[in-house]
Amino acid sequence: MLVYRMLRPILFRIDPEAAHHLTMAALSRAPWAAGLAAGKVQEHPSLHQSLWGLSFAHPVGLAAGLDKNALAIPALFRCGFSFIEVGTVTPRPQPGNPKPRLFRLPADEALINRMGFNNDGATAVAGRVRRWTGLGVIGVNLGKNKGTPNERAHDDYLALVNVFAPMADYLVINVSSPNTPGLRDLQTQEHLLPLVQAVSAARDRVAPPERRPPLLVKLSPDLADADLQSLAIALAQSGVDGLIATNTTITRPALATPGVQEAGGLSGRPLRQRATEVVRLLYRATGGRLPIIGSGGVISADDAYEKIRAGASLVQVYTGFIYRGPRLVQEMVDGLAERLARDGFSHIREAVGADHRRR
Numbered sequence: 001m002l003v004y005r006m007l008r009p010i011l012f013r014i015d016p017e018a019a020h021h022l023t024m025a026a027l028s029r030a031p032w033a034a035g036l037a038a039g040k041v042q043e044h045p046s047l048h049q050s051l052w053g054l055s056f057a058h059p060v061g062l063a064a065g066l067d068k069n070a071l072a073i074p075a076l077f078r079c080g081f082s083f084i085e086v087g088t089v090t091p092r093p094q095p096g097n098p099k100p101r102l103f104r105l106p107a108d109e110a111l112i113n114r115m116g117f118n119n120d121g122a123t124a125v126a127g128r129v130r131r132w133t134g135l136g137v138i139g140v141n142l143g144k145n146k147g148t149p150n151e152r153a154h155d156d157y158l159a160l161v162n163v164f165a166p167m168a169d170y171l172v173i174n175v176s177s178p179n180t181p182g183l184r185d186l187q188t189q190e191h192l193l194p195l196v197q198a199v200s201a202a203r204d205r206v207a208p209p210e211r212r213p214p215l216l217v218k219l220s221p222d223l224a225d226a227d228l229q230s231l232a233i234a235l236a237q238s239g240v241d242g243l244i245a246t247n248t249t250i251t252r253p254a255l256a257t258p259g260v261q262e263a264g265g266l267s268g269r270p271l272r273q274r275a276t277e278v279v280r281l282l283y284r285a286t287g288g289r290l291p292i293i294g295s296g297g298v299i300s301a302d303d304a305y306e307k308i309r310a311g312a313s314l315v316q317v318y319t320g321f322i323y324r325g326p327r328l329v330q331e332m333v334d335g336l337a338e339r340l341a342r343d344g345f346s347h348i349r350e351a352v353g354a355d356h357r358r359r
């Protein structure tokens with residue numbers, strides 16, 4: 001933690017987005033520096049899983065949004081993540097919302113962002129992803145351009161699948177970001193099921209059968225429980241391979257940071273509880289048959305373990321990485337192995353959803 005402990009006060013004095021770009025530029029130029037700051041992540045056979053035919057050394061991955069443009073994949077793998085989700089990528093490049101659009105809430109270990117899918121577009125990002133395939137599990141998170149009306153959203157997702165299905169290890173349909181007007185309206189069964197069907201048919205056409213990337217859907221924590229439940233059942237029947245729970249929230253649980261009025265998606269510590277509730281609900285609704293990636297306020301090994309016991313097979317981190325730095329991955333991985341042993345589990349698969357089997 002030492003390197004990051006020294007760097008963090010400097011980075012936190014700079015505007016959050018400028019600090020982000022500075023860090024990404026440094027990481028893309030000097031991936032070895034990430035390894036130095038992160039230390040070596042120890043292997044624990046009890047944490048190794050095979051899901052969708054992909055091999056995960058442990059369950060801790062990087063959430064979408066940090067490396068939207070696939071600029072620092074080697075460095076991020078050196079931080080120890082077992083998988084990295086790039087994007088959200090849209091078909092055409094777009095600048096996103098006006099700045100400032102990223103805010104730190106240090107007293108809450110939280111962030112608010114309204115980035116609005118700023119990204120280099122499918123062609124540029126695909127060029128970089130292609131270069132790094134084989135380095136580790138790389139997922140690609142797909143979204144529509146701001147200028148594409150919802151009636152034509154299919155065209156955007158299909159264009160993206162054509163580009164990314166041949167190279168991505170998994171694909172994510174993102175209909176849950178709060179910062180693209182109208183995007184979350186696609187989370188109704190009426191819109192989402194035909195979209196999923198069209199996307200999975202396109203994936204099957206484009207990718208060879210032996211290398212077909214699983215298709216996941218990333219959901220919002222702000223949907224009502226009943227809607228999440230019926231959506232999960234319908235998605236499981238529609239052939240989706242997994243769910244990601246959750247994206248950021250537009251609700252504002254009681255916050256410790258004074259005077260926070262910014263609009264956008266809240267992530268980090270204040271999101272943890274609701275995101276875990278959603279994982280629990282989705283696991284119950286699908287009878288544990290659909291792998292879930294838990295995302296939202298995972299900042300410690302305890303947080304990761306909570307998501308796993310609630311039903312997540314894997315977890316993702318974004319905000320925790322900003323506050324705790326790259327050593328976080330190793331701490332989480334060691335901490336998870338300890339917790340499994342403490343609770344008498346010989347393998348992580350026994351812990352996934354364990355809360356549901358408690359008498």
Ligand SMILES: Cc1cc2nc3c(=O)[nH]c(=O)nc-3n(C[C@H](O)[C@H](O)[C@H](O)COP(=O)(O)O)c2cc1C
Pocket residue numbers: 063064065066068087088102111113115117141174177218246247248266267268269271295296297298316317318319320
């Ligand atoms: C600055 C920022 C940008 C994000 N961009 C995206 C994005 O482009 N696509 C997406 O699906 N999620 C995005 N997210 C959401 C994260 O992937 C994650 O689901 C969420 O932040 C909850 O995890 P956390 O509490 O560990 O941050 C973003 C989050 C942050 C903080």
